[in-house]
Amino acid sequence: MSFLKRTIRNAVSQGISRGISDAVGKAVKQAVEPRATEYANKAAEHFDQAAGNAAQQTRQTTSSLEGAFANLERSMQSYANQMTKDLKVCPECGQPTSAEKKFCPGCGAKLPEQTLGQSAVCPECGKQNSVGMKFCQDCGTKLPVAVQEEEMAARKNAKVLAQWDEILPQYPKWTCDGELYIEDYGSDGVNFSASFNGNTGAAHRAVEQYRQILQQNGFRPAGQNPTQAQLFKRIDGVVYNVDTEHCFEGDPDCACIGFCRREPYGGFDYVKPEPKMSKDIGLDDLKDFAKLFRR
Ligand SMILES: [Zn+2]
Ligand SMILES: [Zn+2]
Structure with missing residues (x-):
């Protein structure tokens, strides 16, 4: 049953993560996840017992499991709502802080006036929305928490792109709707990853668009096994690879793109040898061949 337990736990924590991460970001997710695991383990235990008692009563087991999931989701949602009532999140570094603080203890940035819970109150109709909502559940108005989050993401991307300019100005920029992170490996290269919050279609489209931009900038498949997914360009005598x-x-839903100094297999200048010309067999040859048998 441990496999089952693990599967349930993963499913639950993934569902909860997805539900809350949109609005409150990683900080709150980290705080909530241990509780989620605890609940999920409990649910899995109930399921173990039910499955052990009556293997033939599958339908009953399934419906009781579904009920357990629904309860679990509700209790996690109310826990997350409760938590965010008195929580502020730094707009610069994302660190969660208690409501009475004016400045972020992590980076010193000025904190917003409102707690996360307060910024989930609809400015139009006054409804207190749940954590994880971007739009008012009653009237559809965009919530302040969603506006804050968009501003935060825009600031972060601007910072990342400025960093990009310093590290490798010769690479065309990757601007995408995902949350972009950059890791610098010094002269070895850099790694870019963009998270698309569950939208795998958008992730694939963003990578495809970026491949096209690279090719417009002179990156191309090279080596003995050329592929569109591995592009190369020689810059100032050094061959760079975009993987x-x-x-x-x-x-x-998270696209990672690595840049590094790397020659393709067979070398950047590898040219496929021309195949040796073989004489085509024509109709006349066949006629000659047939003559051999007619004799
Ligand atoms: Zn901060
Ligand atoms: Zn509303």
Whole structure:
């Protein structure tokens, strides 16, 4: 049953993560997840017992499991709502802080006036919305929490792109709707990853668009096994590689693109040898061949 337990736990924590991460970001998710795991383990235990008692009563087991999930989701939602009532999140570094603080203890940035819970109150109709909502559940108005989050993401991307300029100005920029993170490996290269919050279609489109931009900037497949997913360009005598072949390994909605100094297999200047010309067999040859048998 441990496999089952693990599967349920993963499903629950993924569902909850998805539900709350949109609005409150990683900080709150980290705080809530231990509780989620605790609840999920409890649910899995109930399921173990039910399955052990009556394997033939599958339908009953399934419906009781569904009920357990619904309860679990509700209690996690109310827990998350409760937590965010007195929580502020730094707009610069994302650190969660208690409501009475005016400045972020992590980076010193000025904190917003409102707590996360307060910024989920609809400015039009006054409804207190749940954590995870971007639009008012009653009237559809965009909530202040969603506006704050968009501003935060825009600021972060601007910072990342400025960093990009310093590290590798010769690479065309990757601007996409995802949350972009940059990791710098010094002269070895850089790694860019963009998270698309569950939108795998958008993630694939963003990578495809970026491949086109790279090719417009002179990056091309090279070496003995050329592929569109591995693009190369020689800049000031050094061959650089952009690897989009492995960008969805691990996380289907997070695209990772690595840049590094690397020659393709067979070398950047590898040219496929011309195939040796072989004489085509024509109709006349066949006629000659047939003559041999007619004799
Ligand atoms: Zn901060
Ligand atoms: Zn409203």
